[in-house]
Amino acid sequence: MGELRLMKGNEVLAEAAVRCGCDGYFGYPITPQSEVMETLMELQPWTTTGMVVLQAESEVASINMLYGAAATGKKVMTSSSSPGISLMAEGISYIAGAELPCLIVNVQRGGPGLGTIQPSQADYFQAVKGGGHGDYKLIVLAPASVQEMNDFVELAFELAFKYRNPAMILTDGAIGQMMEKVELSDHKPRWTSEEVRQKWGSWATVGKVPGRPHNVITSLELDSGKMEVNNLRFQEKYRKMEAEEVRFEEIMCEDAEYILIAFGTSSRICQKSIELARAKGIKVGLLRPITLYPFPRQAVANLARRAKGFLVVEMSAGQMIEDVKLAAFDAGLSLPVEYFGRMGGILPSPGEVVEALEEKLIKK
């Protein structure tokens, strides 16, 4: 059993990074995630594990420091909130194009623009569809508790290195700011230089050894033929992720006639809505995508075969609902798929979700 603590989600991200042997953090403060760097500065891991913590001059600088550090095969990360992630978009595309593993955390706030500092999930499209330019994908994990803020840091690094691809933890101000009981992971040592050379020496800039060609890190390829080959390789990698890395949770779906579909904070709110709805005799369950990319398309299709309807609950104008509809459509299934959500930093209440379920699906 690991160490039990009462901590904020943001603080846990920092603890988990140090404990999983992260080599470097590069960031720039922004509400509601500033506690990530604050906690790292308090922990001073450079005096213990040797992890670098650096406050850059901007988000653009952070993401490019991350790009450079990731090129060396080190376990590195950054974190920001919505407007900051937009500033990083170019760098994220470059990192994906150069096929480098790293972790980017987005503790979302309400947008668009500078928006508000309250929680939101309106960066779903940005996280799973692109954000930056070009045909690339991030591995996107959506924690729904402070415990998962701990667990997903290590998981994100594991997946990032497995696929040589940037991973994102997509969370929001609610989980970042709230405190829950968390079992912290045990301390793991950072990889030694020798370990990095052994594990990632085939691609990382770890110093050239005689007889081996140069490892070149770039997203630039002026020969279109070669660039298409690169793209085909990326796509093959994304198909492998879709086949092997889908993660989701089903809650009370066994006998459910209606299914709520929600991730992160919304999925927690929906769990309360289920308690309230079941007390009224409504048989409702929850599908919670944990990986937003790769999206649990098969799980959606399986539930679409037997449910009377879906209500997709999001803290946005309805973004994930498009992937839900596509998953059902591609499986040749047709059922009512409705949306309920709040925007701009307002959280849906559990009662509102039940009302929406009754109005949009049951009374119809």
Next chain:
Amino acid sequence: MTEEIIIAGFGGQGVLSMGKILAYSGIMEDKEVTWFPSYGPEMRGGTANVTVIVSDGRISSPVLHEYDTAIILNQQSMDKFEQAVKPGGVLIYDPNGIIRPPKRTDINIYKVEGTRAAIEMGNPKVFNMIVLGGYLKVKPVVTLQNVERGLEKSLPPRYHNMIPLNLTAIRKGGEILEAMPKP
């Protein structure tokens, strides 16, 4: 057992720390806890509130629209949260600054004159602990012993000399708690 609480008042009154002590005490009893604060502009001077959930089982939503208990420390919060107490639930308030006392007849209302008692004790800062003591008298979700352990965990060691005073304040709150008669 699941207890869903909202604590609301002015920023600086110790709303968030009351919730934090309650949450830490819950952990000392091996319970599941969630502490969800309002953050941002509120904590810079306006109204502040925190939702605390203490439960024997897995906690669903940190975000709620109705509560088992509301602990109210200013008029704005009274206006906002009196109606959000579940029927049969509990509302505890400090009458200092309350110009429109709660009117609901389907909930149990208690008054704790925390501000006055704190001044009498010679330390106005412990008023939030007095109110917390009133709450724990009504709903003993955590024992005083575990509150003490919670204080040890939540306060930095340099403030540990303040723990006896805080515990006295909590006991005081239990003593001066006043059940309001239903009209």
